[in-house]
Amino acid sequence: MLAHLSLKQFAVVDAAELAFGPGLTVISGETGAGKSLLVDALGLLSGARADSGVVRHGADRAELVGEFDLADAPLALDWLRERELHDGDGDPRCLVRRVVRADGGSRAWINGSPVTLTQLGELAGRMVEIHGQHEHQALMSRGSQLDLLDAFGRTGALREAVAEAARHWSGLLREREALQARGDVSDRIAWLSHQHAELERDALEPEPLARLLAEHRRHGHASDLIEACERASLRLGGEDGPSISRTVQQVRNELQRASEHEPRLSEVDGMLDLAVIQLDEALALLDRVRSDLDLDPASFEALDRQLGRVHELARKHRVSPDQLAERRNEIALELEQLSGATTRLETLDSEIAAARNAWRIAAGHLSEARRAAATTLAASTTELIAELGMGGGRFDIQFEPTDDDRPDPNGGERVEFLVAANPGQPARALRKVASGGELSRISLAIEVASLGLDAVPTMVFDEVDTGIGGAVAHIVGQKLRALGARRQVLCVTHLPQVAAQGHAHYRVSKTKQEGLTLSAVQVLSAREREEEIARMLGGVELTREARAAAKRLLADVG
Template sequence: MLVGLSIHDIVLIDRLTLGFDRGLSVLTGETGAGKSILLDALSLALGARADSALVRRGASRGVVAAEFELAADHAAFALLADTVSVEPGEPLVLRRTVQADGRSRAHINDQPVSAGLLRQVGERLVEIHGQHDERGLLNPKGHRTLLDLFAGHGDLLDRVATAHRDRRAAADAVAAIEAELAAARADEDYLRHALDELEALAPEPGEEAQLALTRTTLMQGERLASDLAEYAGELEADGGVDATVRGLLRRMERLDEAARARLDPVMTALDRAAIEMGEAMAALDSLRHDLDHDPAALERAEERLFELRAMARKHQVQPDDLAALKDRFAERLAAVDRGDADLTAARAALADADQTLDRAVGDLRRSRAAAADALATAVNAELPDLKLDKARFRVALTPLDPAHWSADGGDGVAFEVATNPGADFGPLIKIASGGELARFILALKVSLARQNTVATLVFDEVDRGIGGATADAVGERLARLAAAAQVLVVTHSPQVAARGRQHWRIAKRTDADSTATTVEALDDRARREEIARMLSGAEVTDAARQAADSLMTR
């Protein structure tokens, strides 16, 4: 509930701090005293549009702060969870600052927030109802939610939401299969040809790298074989180095003994060279024999490698992706082959989902129709005492085209009134006059009291243009509402003021230099005088005081 309101430099208010209690609080004062300023200030703190005209003349800025105490599970805390550091259950302070040039800033618990977020939080804390208010009960967008709260059929709403989600998923599945099938059929000839090519090629992941390595190895073997043949040819030229050395040795062996003795070191070295040369030639021959050079294998490796790379270029993929591409093409063709069966099954599932949703929407519609009758009966029962005995209220339930069904069902809901016998029903905001509108809202709020979703209700001159028994009926209903929620009411009616648990008097003070609005909390004696003034006018009489006593002691 609202526990405090602080106002600085707003219109005619210099500095003002108010504390509010539970139950019914009334604000009274003479016409023009500035009662609307308080509501404008509260609205500003709740996120209403900022206007430089709200800043008191001569001030650089105006500031309004509203403090609320809420249950830990209040919806405002969930809304703030991701933006403002606040513990559920701790007080919330909504503050708005308006500069003289019209710029504004918004804070919640001293943390800066957007004006939009401030407004969303404010809507969950306070409802302000006045003759020209077009939000809350007057906004058709919220009528369906209010009717559902009144009906209390949350289980039906859950059924519809689930059925609608399942139906949407089934419809998406049908659309996806149809699109895939259409695309596959459009490319079927191409897919079959491409798949035939890829299956004939039979690519494997990693095959390109392996073929490239094999090709490099084989090419190196080919070059080495050529080099070895050249080496052998040079060593074997002109009979070969080995034959030349051994020929020299045979010639030296034919020399006389003395010559051989002198050439012995040479002959020993040549003999050793001949042996080693023979070993070298044998090793060279063995290496040439052992070298695995297969020109046909190199040709096969190159041909396979070039085929893979050409196919990859054709399909604009990497060679290693060809195997996966083949599988995708095969799956798309399989989708064509099984597409009709899959589509038939998906359409059958969609038909089942449609039936389930249709049943859920029908059950919810019947429950809404019963709740609409009950709400209309409750509201119409309130109207005679509120001097609206010729008026009629109804809840118009309009079936929507299935194409416009949502998780909230398939019904349009609107609160409508007819103010005179034989007159057509129409929206509250268009049919009822200012005074009638406020009383219609009161009748609705009383009928919906158990489903009230905000902690604080504000009524601005709900008793305008009425008096006597009708004003007393308004006061009685406001008091009834205050049993379940905090209610603030700006009133000119003594019958309504007398019902208040807390009473504030608003006055305008004027001197030679300035005009200011003041607000005074009244004790029982001051309340008696204020209610007597409201009864008698400018001159308070003893009879008016006695009448005030009578009203206050009911």
């Protein structure tokens, strides 16, 4: 639940600190005092978009902080832990902060970590539900009516199964349409087969291509390589003239004769011995290289033709030679897909039919759950309508089947909320109810009947009691107080009958300082609360009768 709300430089509020507890907390005040600002602040903490108008005139930014006790909100705690926004130390508190600058920009934090507005909204959806004074307008939409019924019946898992079945059917249908759009693919297959055969003729992987290039270069420079090998062999170990090997051996012989007079010359001899070994190995390798080299014009011509084909293929396919293997594989994959297109079309028909049948089964389960929920919701709402001064009125939910040949992700039916405001009248669509007062009461009855069953611990009502009064207002207050026994309820109201039902009461008042209008929020003591309810009953002048009526209202609550 919401434990604490802090506002700084917000609209006409300079600074305010509000503490909240369980039960029903009511917020009242004169017209224009800014009662709904507290709801607006919670909306911003819930991820609503902000503009510079929420920053108090003359200030550079507005700051909002909400502290929530999530002991009654396990889904919110789980969400925080999954995103490592809660340390899991057993403390169920959560701090949400939002700063809106005078230029309209804003930033948000959860437990000190910066977050996006989307994340703020995801968390708030697990902590707070806000019902505005125009909430009934959303109930006019048949889509919203279906969503409310599903929320009431807790059919989320069934509805997701239906949506998944519809997506699977749609995916198969798109695949079939794409295959059919190709038409006759035989010419394409023939052309791709020819291209693939050309690419299969040579080894086009990087390693074989590297070997081909090296072999081509070696054959192209064979004459120069042979001459270089022969000259090196003569200089290193030739027998017909001076050579490095013979010179080194002569030096060793001379040093060996002189080493008996200088022992360090033996070390030099050892080094030259190693050099002779290296020279012998070099001569052997030169001999092997020379024997591998051959002036073979035919082989060079064959290599040249092969390399030419590779470059020609690269130009043809507009890729580099080292990308030809990848291009060959792409063509092979497309050939495989096209070759199986006819067979795939045949199997797709049966798969589409099976997917449609799977959707019908899933939609049937969802319909059963919806009808059961509709019966319960209709009975509860009808009972509440009678209590709200519309005796004999009736609420019902009508189901209209959709076309099951085209699976709908929302299920196999649409719903329409029907209302008969008076006995003997036929039920009409809720969106066609003419009286604003009746519509307000009916919408409130639907909201009260469908609330308190989900896991969201805090519910906020912003003047949803507009258009009602008298005994009906007293009953509305009782219903909100009863809802407060199960959930934390915050209610902005102008009705004294509703305000008297609160477990706690805040008053919003406005003053003028230095030509600026400011709003102040204060929690009321028992005496102050009596005065506020008397004001709500009697207007500006607090008469003895208004005070007596306020006392009676509070005494009736007990």
